[in-house]
Amino acid sequence: MAVPIRTCAGCGRKAPRADFLRFAAVDGELRAVPESRGRGVYTCHRSPCFELALASKSFNRALRTAVRVDPALRDLYTDANG
Numbered sequence: 001m002a003v004p005i006r007t008c009a010g011c012g013r014k015a016p017r018a019d020f021l022r023f024a025a026v027d028g029e030l031r032a033v034p035e036s037r038g039r040g041v042y043t044c045h046r047s048p049c050f051e052l053a054l055a056s057k058s059f060n061r062a063l064r065t066a067v068r069v070d071p072a073l074r075d076l077y078t079d080a081n082g
């Protein structure tokens, strides 16, 4: 079985999906959901990738919808707190 390769929405790194945090749009809001039907978007476990994806509107582009982004999502990134 081939391992599915995903692309980080921030830095563009390609890696197996296990390497990434997965997000999806839930009621117009960006949520961290490991699995869900429909479109997902991925970032590395590094907060700069989240910031980059946010700044470049990669979440909106990947999900093909305008999502609200809760700043608390930054807490998911283990490097964010030092």
Ligand SMILES: [Zn+2]
Pocket: 008, 009, 010, 011, 012, 013, 043, 044, 046, 049
């Ligand atoms: Zn990245």
